[in-house]
Every structure is written in structure tokens, then in C-alpha cells.
Amino acid sequence: MTMKNNNTSLTLKNSVLTVIAQQRLFLTGLGIVILAGTLAALLPPLVLEQIVNQLTLRQAVGVGPALAYFLFLALAGILESLQTVMITRTGQKITRQVRQDLCAKLDTLPAAYFTREDAGKTVSLFVNDVDALSALFDNGVLNMAADSLKVIGVLVMIFIRSLGLGFLLIVITPLLFAVTRHFQKRMLQAQKTNRAAIAQVNHLVPETLNCLRMIRSLNKQERMEDRYDQHLQTSYQSLEKANFYDSVYSPIIVFSSSAVVAVMMILATLSGGWRSLFGMSVGSAVAVTAYVSKIFTPLENIGMEIENIQSAVAGIQRIEAFFRQPQRNLPEATLTLSALPVGEPALALNHVTFGYEKEETVLRDCSFRVEQGETVTLAGRTGAGKSTIFKLILGLYSPQQGSVTIFGTPADQISDRQKRRLFGYVEQTLRPANGTVGDQISLFDETITADQIAHAVRLVGLDTVIAQLPQGMATPWDPSLFSQGQLQLLAIARAVAADPRILLLDEITANLDSGTEALVMEALRRASANRTVISISHRLYQQNRNGRLISI
């Protein structure tokens, strides 16, 4: 994944323009295929016209025209398939780029975004909204351009053959399009109602299963049956409607095209001005009949494409709103980790005042220092702001007043890359990542070597446990491979793998029994050597009296 640092360039328009610039040649090819496909689809009726004209003149028709007819049909089919493949590929390229840019944007968002916004909403943006965007290209604008070209091509060919029929179609085509849209809208509405009803039933099933005993004991079976009936009835009725619209639409279109041809034939047989407008050879009549039948499929497709474009609009607006989210300060590397300033404290809070919301202050004029190599424990009532101090240390938030410095550098000025070398952070439970057991420790950081991982594992005493796993370090992650205490040991291994200067421990033994806690404490003692350790835990302080207690 390519991360962009100049994040002002992260917009939906730029994502699409990037693909267009990268795929210029391919898109030109697509344009040519669409044009060639449109032309090729117009050729078979022309050949047919020649054949029929020759036959009516009682002239012999050689194998050439028949072969040409077949070849043009085959060519039109091949070009149509090629067009579908190329349009799908373009749509996929665009959605891949948009997803990459969304990931890059996600990386720049401030911590406040993740607490403010529901995670499901962000997931839906990445999955559903980008899929809708994909449909916009796969089954929207590009296909619509191709279908519009087809309609125009057919109309032009008919105009050349018969001016009268051309005018007739110019009047009838918009009417037929309106009928098509009407049926499509009704059908989609019915399908939506059906989906909503089915979703309600799906929702009801786990509710029923969870409350089965209560339903039986309170004798509420009938009420539950009524609720199911209601939704199933709605689903049934909406499906009936959808089927009805689906079944009457095709006959209406077939009837319309036959009526157009019939009107043309009748008018062609009339004398005077009608004949000059509608009269044509038998071959041309066969050709225009073939053309008339070709106009309805693209018309129907355009209706569906409009629908896809409309449903993509809401998704596009959400994607654009996400790209407009204010981003956090993205600092460049400011600390020289190999030569940290000797006299500076590892951590210093100087008159820090901070609140997540403007009107609610969590920390007020808070000051303390932690020297290099020192072990301290933060203590205070619940809600005093201990975890908040960790967030300030990690530079996830900036204080409204005062400063938080790490080895003399403001915490929010430390780059993300440097943080992994500076901080090891252990929480109450391990937050696993998809991957192998080894990946839980390296967190996919390629700069962490296999030796460093092995050393971290030895340090916390998990080496024999991991060696006994089917594929050792390469065993796919599964939480059932480890006990609760071993999971915490793994979390400590993850924290120390990059050999960080500061260990931050947030109630790491809160979920452990006393036996396991002793094991974790011993691993922690080894992991803490030569590091600054800042922890939140009364239990840790009681067992680690050599440290200093800081009251918040």
C-alpha cells in the first residue's frame, strides 16, 4: 500500500484522476473498443439488407454475404465481451485506488475520530460505499456511454433508411424510456421492501431463539407468530409486485417494437407523401426491423445504469466527507534515537491542562517528571485521567495548555515510526492481529528481525510454548492456542520486541489470577531492565515497592 504524506491530495477526484492518468492507454483502448463494438453491431442488418434485396431481385446470393453476416455478428459479440471485461477492470482499478487512498487517509486521522465515529460506519464506508462506487463505473457511467452510443447509432441508421420511421422513433423512444423507468422504479421499490421485510425476519430469528424460554413461559407464541406473519406477508406481497412488473415489462416492449414496425409497414403501403417518407425496399424493411429490435435492450440498460448512478451518489458523498475529515499533525522524525539527550527526563508533564471536550477538563495544571531508567506508577481515583496521560504520552492528543515532552521533545512531535522504537505499550488484554503467532509480536514491522522476535519470546518465557505449536512462530493466529496469562506474556513480548526506551503498562494484570500474575510479573521484571517503566496499577505498585508512586 502506498501511503501519501501530502494528504491534502487525498480526495475522491484525485483517486479517480490518478487511475485515469495511469491507465490512459488502456482507457483509449476501451474508447476504441466501445466505438468499434457500436459500429460492428450496426453491420449485420446492413448485410441482411443486401442479401434480402438480392433475393427479391431473384439474384443468386453467394457464400460471401452469408459469411460476412456471421463474421460481423461474431465480431460484435467479441467486442461486446471485450468491452465488459475492460469496463469491469477499469472499475476495479478505480475502487482499488480509492480503497488505498481511504487507508492512507485513515492513517492520518486523529484519535478523536475513532472515539467519535462508530467503527461500523467506517467499515461500511470501506466496503459498501466503495462497492457502490465500483458499480458506478462497472455498471454505470461507462456502460451508459456505450449504450447511449448504441441508441444513437441505431437511430442514425434508421434515419438513413427511412426518414419517417426515424421521426416516429424519435417520438416513441423517450416514451418507451419513461415506461421502462416507471417499471424499473416500481420493481426496485418492491425489491427493497422485500429485502427490508426479510431483514426484519432475520432480526427476529435470534431474538426468538434468545428469548425462547420467556416466550413459552409467558405464552407469547401467538404474538411472535403474528410478528413473523406480518413480515412474511409484506415480503410475499412485494415479491408478487416485483414478479408482476417483471413479467409485464417484456411483453410491453415486444408489443411496442412490433407496433412500430407494423405502423411503418402500413404507412409505407400508403400512396403520396407517406410513401416517400416510409417507402423502402424489402431488404431495408428487414434491416430497420432488426435495428428497431436493437434499440430496446440499451434503453433498458440505461434505465438500470441511471439507478446504479443514483444509488452510488449517497456513497460518493460519504466517501468525500471522509476525505474531508481534518487530519492530525503528521510530524517528521525529530528525535535521534541512537543518541537520546542524556540530561533530559524520559517524560515531563509541565502544567498540563487537557480535556477531550472544551467544556470538560480531565487534567488541570498537572506536572511531574520521570527520569530515564526510573520505574513509576500512576495512581488516582477512577476517572482521574491516568489512561488519558498515556494517550498524551503517546502523542494521540495534544494538551490545551502546558507541554508533554519525551526526552525533551514534545510527544505530539514524535513520528509514528519512531514511536514503535520509543514506546512499548501493554494493555489489560492483547489485541490480536490477523496473521501468524510471530506477526502478533512484530505487528508486520519489517524492521523487527526474527532474532529480535525470538529474543522477546525468550525474555517473557514463551519460547518453549511457541516451539511446541504445530508450525512454531509461523502457526496461524488463534487465541485458543494460549492461556490468559500467556496472552499477556505475548503482549509484553510485542511491547519489547522493538527494544523500546519506555514501557507503558495499563493495568496489565487486572484480568489475571494471582498465580498467573506472578508469572507475568516475573516476565515484566526481566522486560523492564534498562528501561523507563510507567504503569497504571495499584497491584503492580504494591509488588514493586522500589518504584515511585505519582498521584494524579
Ligand SMILES: Nc1ncnc2c1ncn2[C@@H]1O[C@H](COP(=O)(O)OP(=O)(O)OP(=O)(O)O)[C@@H](O)[C@H]1O
Ligand atoms: N475518548 C474520550 N472522549 C471523551 N472523554 C473521554 C475519552 N476517554 C476518556 N474520557 C473521559 O476522561 C475522563 C478520564 O478518563 P481516564 O480513562 O483517563 O481515567 P482513568 O483515571 O484511567 O480511569 P480508570 O482508572 O477508571 O481507568 C473520564 O471522565 C472519561 O469519561
